[in-house]
Amino acid sequence: MFYRGINSIDSPKAEFIWEGADGTRALVSRFSTMPRYNFYFYIYRPVVHNEFPNDIEFKWQTGGVFFHFADKEMFDEDYFISRPIDKYFKENIKQQVEKLIKDQANDFTTPHIIWMEGHDSSGPNIKTLRIIQDIKSLIPELNVIHSTLEDYSRLLKESINLSNLSLVKGERRSSQFDLRSGNLYGYTTSARMYLKQKNFEAERWLQFYAEPFNSIAGILGMDINDKYIDLAWDCLIQNSAHDSIGGCSLDEVHEDMIWRYKQVIEISKGVFERACKFLALKINTSLYRIHFYPPFSEVGKGIFLVALNPTTYLRNEIVETFIDIPQEFDKGHFKLMVLPLIV
DSSP, X not given: OOSBBOOTTTOSSSEEEEEOTTSOEEEEEOOOSSTTTHHIIIIIHHHHTSOOTTOXXXXXXXXXXXXXXXXXXXXXXXXXXXXXXXXXXXXXXXXXXXXXXXXXXXOXXXXXXXXXXXXXXXXXXXXXXXXXXXXXXXXXXXXXXXXXXXXXXXXXXXXXXXXXXEEEESOOOBOOOSTTSBOOOXXXXXTTHHHHHHHHHHHHHIIIIIHHHHHHHHHTTOOOTTOHHHHHHHHHHHTTSHHHHTTOSOHHHHHHHHHHHHHHHHHHHHHHHHHHHHHHHTSOGGGOOOOOSTTOOSGGGXXXXXXXXXXXXXXXXXXXXXXXOOTTTOSSOOOOOOOOOOO
């Protein structure tokens, strides 16, 4: 389900088929007009606050009890309405429902129309139930149900005709074309670039080092039930909220993100190191009877350099290594021998 990155040019209808890079296809919805908060702006605000989609300025004469700090430490905090006026503008319901239906006309391919009440800074209100009841009373031909995304998804699958849907391929970065799609804020890809760099580093250590090597070690008998990987993923996902990784929040938010990235990287490096230690111990070096120059005549007195290939295919390449040789070994006649070691 999208509300950014896909517009009505990509998919003229709200439902479409999305094909990934590997050819996998999925049934998708882009929600339609003002995708994630159409019910909120079209109906809820006009009925509860007598405010309409284009009303962005709060007027003091509206009434209520307001709160704001005036001391020098807290004066820059937001203004709040501690006790809003408790009103209900039922007279706005019919016209606003009809306007939303008109703005969504012919956008859906099934009888199931979705209205969304999501908004960044709004909590649930019992008045929503009253609004739904009044819609049913004023416009009885509408079957309005307070539902979930899971139920909506299930109903789409049951009633969709896949042959009628547009095919959209690849990564979605389309900008807003009309109200039937959400805007895509491209500048967030370059905002606070240090966060993107740290995110790349954290993902790299967790996805390509800690997790796969931890799994391989687990297959070979190491106990990996300590949940370190889960803890690292939790910190990484917390940083993935769109206003966090997008770099458009307060400085304090992004300072906390750097702390989480540090935890991800430290945990990942520790898990990776532990797995490599375990894998190295699983190699039976006694199988190799290689004689070194004096004074080393047994392989057990030598130094083994272990190269781990985590892929499922053979590789032939040059890698850079840093080898510390004990002083008593470095007599000018140390010989490096490369051996194929199989776990």
